Amino acid sequence: MSQALHTPPPTATAPAESPAELAARYGLSVSGARPSLPEYVRQLWERRHFIAAFATAKLTAQYSQAKLGQIWQVMNPLLNAAVYYFIFGVLLGxxxxxxxxxxxxxxGVFVWTFTQSSIMSGTRAISGNLGLVRALHFPRAALPISFCLQQLQQLLFSMAALVLILFCVGVPVSASWLLAIPALVLQFTFNAGLSMxxxxxxxxxxxxxQLMPFVLRTWMYVSGVMWSIDKLAKSSHMSHxxxxxxxxxxxxVYIDLMRFALIDSFHASQLPPHVWAAATGWALLVGVGGFIYFWKAEERYGRG
Incomplete structure (x- = not known):
């Protein structure tokens, strides 16, 4: 007589958890994940001292190997202005x-140089600092913002030379000089957004x-750095x-605002209509839009 073997019924096994479920169960998060926009702003604000110190250090080191040192911060834009004066002011009239x-x-040269240098340094902000980006965890927007702040500091050095030039040609000190402050704030916001x-x-x-110098040179020539847009618009037959x-x-826009603020002979009639609205609009559109555009790719910077 054979003995029946009774095997226990198979027990149902629970499905294996996915890596995402395991991470959620144990409180793990993705390394370098993009934070929310408000959290990202908060992290940037917490690192404001680093941004300022990094910008100052880069500016100080820029001419550390030159014998004239930081004097070149003023000499470079002045030499550019001298070349443009000879070519455009004297030869082309x-x-x-x-x-x-x-x-x-x-x-015009100083204000344009601020925008041009902010864009060029911003273009290399991530690709030129991959070692820093890959080694440390911080909001990556700190890099283009700090480079833009560096160029603002450079502009302020140059403005000291501009004030001396204004005195030498007999331009009087005026209360309108205070308008340079909001103009610079708006331009910095615009430059920072474009830099990001x-x-x-x-x-x-x-x-x-490699392409940007050609784009920026073309933009400079149509921005009235060396010539008056108002004069051309009144004397030519170009379309409206x-x-x-x-x-x-x-x-x-930002060049004209600085000229209106600092130069007594540059009158309000030479400004385009609604110039302050245009300056504010460009600052908000490019500044805020550029910040959000940069933030959306936060977790991809420094990846292979």
Whole structure:
């Protein structure tokens, strides 16, 4: 007689947990995950001292190997202005009909250099600092913002030379000089936003840094750095749409605001309509939009 073997019924096994479920159960989070936008702003604010110190250190080290040292912070834009004065003011005659052409030109060169340098340094902010990005955890927007702050500090050094030029050509001190403060705040916001846009693009495509000098040179020539947009608009037969594009060009807007603030002979009639609204609009659009655009790729910076 055979003995029946009774095997226990198979027990149902629980499905294996996914890595995401295991991480959630044990309170783990993704390394380098993008924080929420308010949290990202809070982290940046907590590192404001680092941003300021990093900008100052970069500015100090910029000319540390030169014998004249920090004097080059003023000499470089002044030499550029001298070259532009000879080529455009003397050879091409753009100074004709422009009162106080020397401070007019120097102001344009200094303000434009602020925008140009902020964009160029922002383009390499991530791709040129991969060691720092990969070694430390911090909000990556600190890099383009600090580079933009470095260029603002450079501009303030240059403004000291501009004030001396204004005194030498007989431009009096005026209460309108205080308007330079909000103009610089708006321009800094615009520059920082554009710097962050270029930082994200440059992090993905480093070759953009080779293209930007040509783009910026073209932008400079249409921004009225060496010539008066107002004078050209009144004397030429260009279409109304072209005149409007030239006048609302953000590069020209911030230059005109600084000229209006500092140069007594540059009158309000030479400013484009609603210039302060245009300056504020560009600052908010590019500043806030650039910040959000950069934040959206936060967790991808420094990855292979």
């Amino acid at each position: 753009t100074k004709q009909g422009v009162p106080d052409y020397i401070p007019f030109l120097v102001t 846009i270029m930082a994200r693009m440059g992090a993905k495509t480093p070759d953009i840094a 749409s072209v005149k409007v594009v030239l006048q609302v060009n953000p590069g020209a």
